[in-house]
Amino acid sequence: MLHFELVTPEKLLRSEEVHMVVVPGTEGDFGVLEGHAPFMSTVRDGIISIYRSQGGTPETVAIKSGFAEVNAKGLTILAEHAG
Structure with missing residues (x-):
């Protein structure tokens, strides 16, 4: 499972284990699974x-610009606003 965190300047909104997250990067959408190579992207x-599971129906969350970081711990999205 992939550890996923969604953070805004106000608070930590999500911290959970998921199967995959698809992120709207400035260069195009990208999906992150467990074991993804480390990188950073603007969002x-x-x-x-x-x-939450392979083949499952995704939950969607609207976000306003920010950054995404993938590292050995998982995926963190730092968004200006989410919800």
């Missing part, structure tokens, strides 16, 4: 899709 206004 555009859009929708993140959170898949």
Whole structure:
């Protein structure tokens, strides 16, 4: 499972184990699974899709710009606003 955190300047909104997250990067959407290579990307206004299980229906969350970081601990999205 992938550890996923969604953070805004106000608070930590999510910290959970998920199957995959699709992120609206400024260079295009990208999916992150467990074991993804480390990288950072800017994030555009859009929708993140959170898949709790493989093949499941995603939960979606609207976000406004920010950054996404993938490292050995998982995926962290730092968004200006979410919800």
